[in-house]
Amino acid sequence: MIIRDATEADLPAIIEIYNAATATRISTALFEPVTVEERLPWFRRHSPNTFPLWVAEVDRRIAGWLSFHEFIRRPAYRGTAEISIYVHEKFRRRGIARRLLEKAIADAPRLKTRALVGYVLGHNEASLRLFEGSGFQRWGRLPRIARFEKSERDLVIVGRHIA
């Protein structure tokens, strides 16, 4: 497996993984699939030396991705980044998310990031365990703020300081 910066040509594969996860109602608060065109501005907000978007490639297929986002646009939060991780269903439980996350932690100093945070729906056990396994703690829980068709879900904020 290799991890590299994403290019615009990777966007359809990135979106495909994202949309498949959206449909489960476990990992995103979106209801409808997104299109490549809609996500282009999101893609272009990334930059390899500040807020990277990485893809994990296995046998030349995009198996997963990790993105950095600006946390809150205020100077005091400049050293904090929000991260999201998605892995294709076919490639799960092989350590791909773990390796992406470990790279985010390792590269954080280079990116001038002192803290990483993730927003995870409270019933997303896989993701909570993933983050906790890499030293993240539960820093906050916003109760029942995500409303789906038949349920209301908590949003958990996981975080980790970088030494």
Ligand SMILES: CC(C)(COP(=O)(O)OP(=O)(O)OC[C@H]1O[C@@H](n2cnc3c(N)ncnc32)[C@H](O)[C@@H]1OP(=O)(O)O)[C@@H](O)C(=O)NCCC(=O)NCCS
């Ligand atoms: C969460 C997700 C990224 C994990 O990806 P993955 O590549 O399968 O994860 P890994 O194989 O690296 O697993 C790392 C750890 O995560 C946890 N984990 C992963 N999948 C799990 C599952 N289905 N159930 C419980 N724990 C799980 C485990 O602690 C695992 O460590 P272990 O294998 O030693 O037990 C993947 O399930 C996914 O893409 N889900 C949909 C998107 C999402 O929810 N993203 C998080 C929102 S930011």
